[in-house]
Amino acid sequence: MDNLLIMPKGKSIHNVLENEILRILSERLRSILSKTDINWSYLQEIRLRVNEPFIIIYCNKEYFVSEDGRIRDTRRMAVVVTVADVNDTLEYISNYSLYAYEDDIRQGFITIQGGHRIGLAGKVILENDNIKCVRHISFINIRVSHEIKGCSHKVMPFISLKSEIAHTLIISPPRCGKTTLLRDIIRSLSDGSDLLPGMTVGVVDERSEIGACYKGVPQNDIGIRTDILDGCPKAHGMLMLIRSMSPQVIAVDELGGYKDIEAVYDVINCGCKIIATIHGNSVDDIKTRPGIRKLIDERVFERYIVLHGARRPGEVQAIFDGRGSVIYGGDKFVN
Numbered sequence: 001m002d003n004l005l006i007m008p009k010g011k012s013i014h015n016v017l018e019n020e021i022l023r024i025l026s027e028r029l030r031s032i033l034s035k036t037d038i039n040w041s042y043l044q045e046i047r048l049r050v051n052e053p054f055i056i057i058y059c060n061k062e063y064f065v066s067e068d069g070r071i072r073d074t075r076r077m078a079v080v081v082t083v084a085d086v087n088d089t090l091e092y093i094s095n096y097s098l099y100a101y102e103d104d105i106r107q108g109f110i111t112i113q114g115g116h117r118i119g120l121a122g123k124v125i126l127e128n129d130n131i132k133c134v135r136h137i138s139f140i141n142i143r144v145s146h147e148i149k150g151c152s153h154k155v156m157p158f159i160s161l162k163s164e165i166a167h168t169l170i171i172s173p174p175r176c177g178k179t180t181l182l183r184d185i186i187r188s189l190s191d192g193s194d195l196l197p198g199m200t201v202g203v204v205d206e207r208s209e210i211g212a213c214y215k216g217v218p219q220n221d222i223g224i225r226t227d228i229l230d231g232c233p234k235a236h237g238m239l240m241l242i243r244s245m246s247p248q249v250i251a252v253d254e255l256g257g258y259k260d261i262e263a264v265y266d267v268i269n270c271g272c273k274i275i276a277t278i279h280g281n282s283v284d285d286i287k288t289r290p291g292i293r294k295l296i297d298e299r300v301f302e303r304y305i306v307l308h309g310a311r312r313p314g315e316v317q318a319i320f321d322g323r324g325s326v327i328y329g330g331d332k333f334v335n
Contacts, residue, residue, distance in 0.1 A: 017041065020114040021144060026088035029054065032079055035069025044175055046142040050086055053078035060175055089140060093118055106131045107231070115145035115212020115219035145212050147220050151177075152184035158319045158327055159185075159275075159303045160195045165249065166302035166322075167268060169295075170277040171286060176307045177315075178277040179209050179253055183220055185275060186210065186251050190223020201226045202247030202272075204237030210253055235259035242270050249273045261291035268300060282306060283320060299323065 018040045022030045029048070038058060045057035053075045054065040063071035064078035072078065093112060094101050104110045110118045119141035125132045159166045168185075172178035192198030205211050205228050211218035213230040222228070227245045229237040234252045241247050250267050252260075255278045267274045280286040283304050287293050295301060299322040308317045319328035 017043075017114070017144070017146075020112075020116065021046070021142065024089060024092045024112065024116075024118075024142070026085040026092070029079070029081070029085055029089070032065060032067060032069055036065065036071060037069075038071065041146065043144050044146075045144065046140075048081045048086055048089060048140040048142075050081060050083050050138040052081060054081050057175065083138075086138060086140060090137060102133060105134050105137075108134075109207070111208040111212055111214060113214045113219065115209075115214070117143045117145065117207065117209055117212070119143065143209075145209070145220065146180055147183065148177075148180055149184060149187070149221065152181055152188050155181070155305055155316060155319065156185070156188055156193065156195055158305075161302070163196065165189065165196065165199075165273050165275070167273055167300060168275045168303040168305065169255075169301045170275075170305045170307065171280045171283060172277065172307035173281055174279060178307055181305070181307065182251060182253060182275065182277050183210050183222060186226060186249075187221055187223040189249055190225040198223075198225050199248040200246065201249045201251060202238075202241035202245050203228045204232055204234050204241065204250070204252045205230050206232060206234050206237070207253065210251070233259075235263040238263040238267050242267065242272065247272055249275060251275045253277050254279065255292070258291050261295060264295065264300065274301075281308075283324070303327075 022034055025033060042059045043056060044060070047055040056063050056065060056071065058071065063073065064075045065071055066077045067079055090098055093110060101110050105120055108119060110120065112118060120134060120137050121139040122137035123135045125135055159168045170178050170182060186201050186203060189196065189199045190201045201223060203210055203222065203226060205213065208230055211222050211228045211230065212220050213228060218228060227241065227247070229240060232240070238250055238252065241250055250272050255276050264274055278286055278292065283296065283306065287296055302322045304320040305316060306318045308315060317329055318326060321327055
């Protein structure tokens with residue numbers, strides 16, 4: 001399996017990532033995972049569930065981890081996660097101050113130094129139909145943050161229109177690199193390149209995955225002309241950025257409901273460019289959603305970038321223009 005992977009050029013980056021992840025695991029799990037012979041640049045998730053197998057998502061595939069550090073396709077001989085493993089991991093994640101993260105936990109996740117997002121689940125306590133807190137946390141999902149600088153180089157010529165960029169929608173199934181690609185597009189636009197001068201970019205980072213802010217400071221390189229609203233709902237954030245930061249481009253991850261769609265119209269009506277992502281397998285797939293269908297029918301987006309992870313995350317399957325014509329790979333979609 002390892003022969004199929006491309007080792008990262010920067011060994012130091014590999015080591016930093018390994019250290020950032022290992023230090024937040026319980027000592028037992030840390031010892032086990034440190035024995036694995038994996039390329040840490042391809043580790044995507046670590047799943048801890050009390051009384052269930054120790055699982056990692058690696059190279060877009062699920063593996064079970066055994067006591068000797070081997071990764072296996074079946075759960076036989078897999079390490080079983082204990083209550084102590086989860087509790088100790090929570091202590092390390094929060095630096096022994098879990099109460100200080102109550103607001104984050106109510107949202108279901110904590111973002112830690114390095115930009116890694118820790119999803120949490122357990123007993124939800126309600127107060128007046130609002131989430132007061134989460135107790136007895138028994139499930140942890142560590143989503144490993146990756147920066148791949150330069151991964152947008154191949155798509156930039158397709159979304160550049162003379163001295164401007166095209167309204168662009170990135171379509172991707174889960175874990176196929178859409179946020180990684182979006183982040184690098186933001187960095188490229190913000191810093192400038194041979195194709196385009198640097199632009200002011202406003203980012204609404206609702207789930208703290210793009211900039212991965214830690215105490216207000218982005219952990220990922222998102223460029224010198226980028227401003228972030230961290231943890232803010234997309235629909236509110238897009239309007240706030242227009243009013244306050246005068247962006248030339250607004251970028252958001254995972255468009256969803258009607259409020260998001262309405263905000264997209266506000267962005268383009270104000271003369272800003274929009275770059276967004278959405279979960280889906282194809283343009284035809286996302287057209288089944290009424291709000292998105294309206295954007296497609298009205299040709300709001302001038303470029304559609306479709307990703308897939310059949311061979312490796314972030315691979316571009318096709319790029320279409322606003323009329324549905326193929327400008328890279330793929331087949332024409334019906335518009």
